[in-house]
Amino acid sequence: MSDHNSGDATRRDFLYIATGAAGVAAVGGIVWPLVSQMGPNEREKAAGAPIEVNIGDIEEGRVITVTWRGNKYFIRHLTADEVEAAGAKEQSDFRDFVAAADRITGPEGGDAVWSVYGANCTHLGCIPTEVKENGDTWNCPCHGSRFDVTGRVTKGPAPVNLPQPPMVFASEETLIIGTDKAGA
Ligand code: FES
Numbered sequence: 001m002s003d004h005n006s007g008d009a010t011r012r013d014f015l016y017i018a019t020g021a022a023g024v025a026a027v028g029g030i031v032w033p034l035v036s037q038m039g040p041n042e043r044e045k046a047a048g049a050p051i052e053v054n055i056g057d058i059e060e061g062r063v064i065t066v067t068w069r070g071n072k073y074f075i076r077h078l079t080a081d082e083v084e085a086a087g088a089k090e091q092s093d094f095r096d097f098v099a100a101a102d103r104i105t106g107p108e109g110g111d112a113v114w115s116v117y118g119a120n121c122t123h124l125g126c127i128p129t130e131v132k133e134n135g136d137t138w139n140c141p142c143h144g145s146r147f148d149v150t151g152r153v154t155k156g157p158a159p160v161n162l163p164q165p166p167m168v169f170a171s172e173e174t175l176i177i178g179t180d181k182a183g184a
Pocket residue numbers: 121122123124125126140141142143144145156157158
């Protein structure tokens with residue numbers, strides 16, 4: 001499943017980039033004059049602005065990659081088995097233990113089946129690839145750190161878990177990364 005998912009993630013990533021690029025191209029003539037008139041503080045704010053992600057098409061077991069503030073983040077739609085397996089792990093399985101429930105979330109009134117975390121290894125910043133071995137989900141190709149399905153480090157030199165960004169669900173289909181305040 002991992003290779004298949006990675007391929008889909010790559011294609012989805014490409015679609016996101018392509019869609020975003022098309023959108024930027026379409027409105028570029030309108031937006032650029034506005035951006036160019038922004039002061040440094042306004043430009044800085046726009047660069048760090050929250051991003052809205054349509055998660056409605058991400059099937060269970062799939063992951064996509066998005067970019068916020070120049071950093072990549074994984075958005076995983078967990079299966080029921082993955083949620084259960086993550087919750088069943090022991091504290092001793094982890095270097096930087098956090099309960100799985102604290103790293104799995106969902107929209108108000110919806111299922112807690114989403115896990116969102118940084119895609120850069122907390123050792124030296126490489127991007128882990130999917131693997132399914134010994135309960136691990138991610139393998140960092142650089143020095144072998146491993147992470148579970150919620151981004152918690154299980155072994156290797158990475159000192160801490162993959163970081164979770166501030167985020168909030170605007171609806172069952174829309175996740176906003178970059179703020180934890182609804183309507184912000
Ligand atoms: S950068 Fe990931 S293990 Fe070194």
